[in-house]
Amino acid sequence: MTVPSASRRDRKKAATRQAIADAALQLFLERGYDQVSIRDIADAADVSTATVFKHFSGKEALVFDQDEDRESQLIAAVRQRPSGQSIPDALRHHILDTWPSIEAHPQAAEFTNLVNSTPVLRAYAERMWTRYTDSLSAVIADEFGVDHDNLACVALARFVLEIPVLARGRQDRRAAVEAIFDILTHGWEPPSKPPAQ
Amino acid sequence: MTVPSASRRDRKKAATRQAIADAALQLFLERGYDQVSIRDIADAADVSTATVFKHFSGKEALVFDQDEDRESQLIAAVRQRPSGQSIPDALRHHILDTWPSIEAHPQAAEFTNLVNSTPVLRAYAERMWTRYTDSLSAVIADEFGVDHDNLACVALARFVLEIPVLARGRQDRRAAVEAIFDILTHGWEPPSKPPAQ
DNA sequence: GTAGAAAAGTGCAACGACTCTACTTAGCGA
DNA sequence: TCGCTAAGTAGAGTCGTTGCACTTTTCTAC
Secondary structure: OOOOOOOHHHHHHHHHHHHHHHHHHHHHHHHOHHHOOHHHHHHHHOOOHHHHHHHOOOHHHHHOOOOOOHHHHHHHHHHOOOOOOOHHHHHHHHHHHHHHHHHOOOOHHHHHHHHHOOHHHHHHHHHHHHOOHHHHHHHHHHHHOOOOOOHHHHHHHHHHHHHHHHHOOOOOHHHHHHHHHHHHHHOOOOOOOOOOO | OOOOOOOHHHHHHHHHHHHHHHHHHHHHHHHOHHHOOHHHHHHHHOOOHHHHHHHOOOHHHHHOOOOOOHHHHHHHHHHOOOOOOOHHHHHHHHHHHHHHHHHOOOOHHHHHHHHHOOHHHHHHHHHHHHOOHHHHHHHHHHHHOOOOOOHHHHHHHHHHHHHHHHHOOOOOHHHHHHHHHHHHHHOOOOOOOOOOO
16 A cells, blocks of 8 residues: 555554554454543553554544545545536546545444444544535635635535535445435435335 | 523522533633633532533533524424425525524624634534434425435435534625525536636 | 664653542422 | 432542653664
8 A cells, every 4th residue: 555664763653553553443343432442552552642642633533544635635636637527526526436445445334333333433524524625615716716715615615525424324325426416516406205105 | 581490499400500601601701712621610600510510511512502492493494484485495594584693692703703713612513503414304304205314305404504604704694695505406506707806 | 883863652640521429408399 | 397309519530632751763974
């Protein structure tokens, strides 16, 4: 995945970080998030608690280890879209392309279950997405040459970033993503009543 | 506002709660959220720290005292809308009607400033709104006779509940609310480039 | 190679939010 | 008047998180 790292120092640093993240995930899956303390994790990874916080900003961040550069990917998807493609289309494709690979790694089911069953983790996951609102809306506004806080651009960014949250847990996620983009681009319409069964 | 309360016990309970909330707000506005501890608040209100947590679920809840029954108001706005009015319209009117009154009480500016300048409070405020997604979408789905987790209904609920967050801080909030509802009902359109100035 | 800067890690004390438990107090209903 | 119950208290304890002074490891430049 990542380059074997330049220096020995960097390699060791990465190894400690990984050891902590691994220990944390294993313990969380075993006992549940709230039943694991930072001290437990530090002990399992054979480091001090201070070291844990040198590598991770907080307890929740231990769970969402790999999700870092989604922000830059998001911005790139807008900036480097094929000419002629609309921004909503570019975002739609980006979400459909990159998302399944994230969900496809082993333990995905257990992991999803862990997050969904722990309120503080649900909240953190939602915030992870919406935190990008500012930078995404700034890029969109840039593409149109309007102010960075242009309302339409901020709204689009925010709504698009809600889509993964809304589609999470659906049986057919791709269809859900498409359907929500449809609402955004063509306007909301009342749902059709299903044939009474 | 509220009925003088039945029993003496209930009156005293309400008084204690109010004393805590008042002390908290005053201290927060004076020193800032992070510079006030629960102990400070308890001392100022002349109660024990345990009592604070008997009345409020956590430190953040001390700030958002009065905002309780927004959820039921929201649901009522959908359920009791004039016949012939669409649900998005009902929600639009409800937000435009009830919201200014909340922001119009004295200290509004200081209060808004307090929330906006404290990250943990911003996060809490946003979650307050989106927490109602489930119940609002359930009502909407009910009105159409579809499943409670119908995607279009959940998406509408979620997006509508984002509107106050998005409109916060705009110079003309009413116009912002209208504009975002326009996006939701008619579809998103690229912003028009302003005349280069 | 070796000295010394720089960074990673440690151990410990401390703070603040929050919980728990056992206890007192005060209102309420008979 | 006698309990019952709910509100409040004191105090100890847990847990996340930070700060500090210190040791160890690795890198860099001579």
